[in-house]
Amino acid sequence: MDEQGLGYIIVKADPMIGARREFLDPTEMASFNSDVIKVLALTGAYRVVQNTIDAAVNAVEAGETLELPKVVISRDKAVEAAAFSSPYAKAKAMAAYEIATKVADIDVEGCFMVRDIEKYIPIVASAHEMIGVAAKLASEARDIEKANDTVTRTPHGGKGQTMSKSVLMEKPQ
Secondary structure, eight states: OTTTTOOEEEETTOOOOOOSGGGOOHHHHHHHHHHHHHHHHHHTHHHHHHHHHHHHHHHHHTTOOOOOOEEEEOHHHHHHHHTOSSHHHHHHHHHHHHHHHHHHHHHHIIIIIOOOHHHHHHHHHHHHHHHHHHHHHHHHHHHHHHHTTOOOBOOBOTTSOBOOBOSTTSOOO
16 A cells, blocks of 8 residues: 555454354344444544544645555554543453454454354354444443543534543533
8 A cells, every 4th residue: 555655544443244144134234333333432443533534634724745644543542542541441442442353353264264154153153242342341441431520522623623621511622
């Protein structure tokens, strides 16, 4: 990608659903994808994407030459962007991100490497169970931050600028 001048944002913890017919049911797909979204949102991966896109837009608006992003979102990069204040919340988010990363490996194994139905169904099912656990850990991390009234939120202001707040009852600045 670098040689071709392409930009990228690679999210290591964004696993593919177990693409076997047994799992391509709308209910299963919605459940799996909602767990993935929860993990990516609550561990900070989406904030890395937000910050990356905002930086590119701000550079263009400032008249600078657009530099295409080259970002690989690791566990540490995601959790740093989430700005956890509690080390317990941070640890849970780190675990959630790592589990989601491993889900991708297991789904690849179950979907593309194993041919025996008696073997691949439990492999893929185990990956789907893992993403559910990851979503639960990510939710627990956020609940710790909520209990401490330290959830970092970064909404956009009326002029597109990124604002921030970490106390529920305050206005973003």
